[in-house]
Amino acid sequence: MPGPPWWYGRFQDAGYRLTLPRQAILGTLSRTSKHLSAEEIYLSVHRAYPAVGLTTVYRTLELLVRLGIISKFDFGDGRSRYELTTSRQRKHHHHLICSRCGRVIDYTDFIDEETEVLGKIERVLSQKYNFRINNHRLHFYGLCDKCK
Amino acid sequence: MPGPPWWYGRFQDAGYRLTLPRQAILGTLSRTSKHLSAEEIYLSVHRAYPAVGLTTVYRTLELLVRLGIISKFDFGDGRSRYELTTSRQRKHHHHLICSRCGRVIDYTDFIDEETEVLGKIERVLSQKYNFRINNHRLHFYGLCDKCK
DNA sequence: AATGATAATGAAAACCATTTCCAATAAGAA
DNA sequence: TTCTTATTGGAAATGGTTTTCATTATCATT
Structure with a gap:
């Protein structure tokens, strides 16, 4: 039985709220092994939660990077790409x-x-x-x- | 006695002209060991040759990367940086x-x-x-x- | 030197990923 | 509920880079 994802705790500890948009974004990143761009994440999240905006995606990604939950990459195509940080899953x-x-x-x-x-x-x-x-x-x- | 820079030949071979703006840009890159951004190169070149425009700098840098004479880097500060490719000098x-x-x-x-x-x-x-x-x-x- | 064909150039405008602003909303504490 | 603060979304701004387009420089040929 899988417990709560390993990053649940980090939010509370750091004083941030694990809101729905944030969960959706983390969900998208958890379900893929690709290197998604902000827009790709936005489109994916937007399908399930049309209320979530692109700005929030950018802000959340920045936060997740800061918390060490995801990593930001540049592969030279003009947009940043994100993936879950190394962990048990990755x-x-x-x-x-x-x-x-x-x-x-x-x-x-x-x-x-x-x-x-x-x-x-x-x-x-x-x-x-x-x-x-x-x-x-x-x-x-x-x-x-x-x-x- | 230093002969002509090693990249002189590559221009002719590839059918490109070694014009003054291009020489100025290569000169700037040859004289530093820093990782210059397009704008920094532009400012440096502009001091000696005020007629050279930023567009030409960008175009030339792209060409030099394509010819393998310089390398383009991204250090995460939002602008690309350039330096001479590994060679006898570097x-x-x-x-x-x-x-x-x-x-x-x-x-x-x-x-x-x-x-x-x-x-x-x-x-x-x-x-x-x-x-x-x-x-x-x-x-x-x-x-x-x-x-x- | 003059000519012609083509490469190269610069200024302005367009592009586009990302940030910033700001007013509205949601979440947790009291 | 009420208060306080974090979070959000849309629109506008930002800023590095590219594109457009008319002009100019370069080289090969007369």
Whole structure:
């Protein structure tokens, strides 16, 4: 039996209300593995709750990013894209991006190996540059099977 | 004695003209190690050549990216940033980005080690997803010494 | 040098994702 | 209920980037 989603608590703790628009937006993001843009999320939410406006979607996304519940990405197509942060449901992964058609493939191969190397790098860079590193992002660019 | 810059040839080969605005833009990018935005480049070029317009800067940057002479980056501050592609003058490097003030630090530590691991990953991912990987980008996010 | 064909340019306008404003509404506390 | 504050939606504003279009520069050919 699945308990309440893991992010329920964070709202109360931070003093925010888990309103219907917010739940709808989180619902949409939970139900997909795609990298949705604000407008795509708006359209999806709008189908079920026509009262919810695009402004609220933007505001909610910003809040969710701030709470660490979702991550914001830029794949170079002029709009930001969002996905649930790594958790039990969402494995840590990186992205393969097709420079031509913009397709994005998630991959989880090598994550352990990567994590080890990157972790080591993070430790030394933190020291050397007196930087507190919170996370990293690794993108591979190229041409997907259809485009090459 | 430094010969002509390495990108001279690429223009002719591709059938483009190495005009004065283009030289000025390349000059600006060659003389800095910063990650300039289109507007910053425009202002710099504009000082020496007031006739050059912002539109031309944007057009030229797009062309230079297409020719592989410069790279376009997004560090999350709402404007694209540009720098010369890796070459004899410009070592391969990655970026440390301060999430708060936006400062960007280039680092070249570990590049060999990284390249080895990433190269291996690239080879396997290319096969598995039938993707032709051309390059990668690794960003570390965190707080710089001033902001933490 | 003059000509012609085409590439390149600049200014203004258009574009478009995202933010801001602001008045109206919803939610929780008292 | 009543009060206080958070949240919301629509319209307008913002701001980086692109498009349009008429003009100008460049190069190859006379």
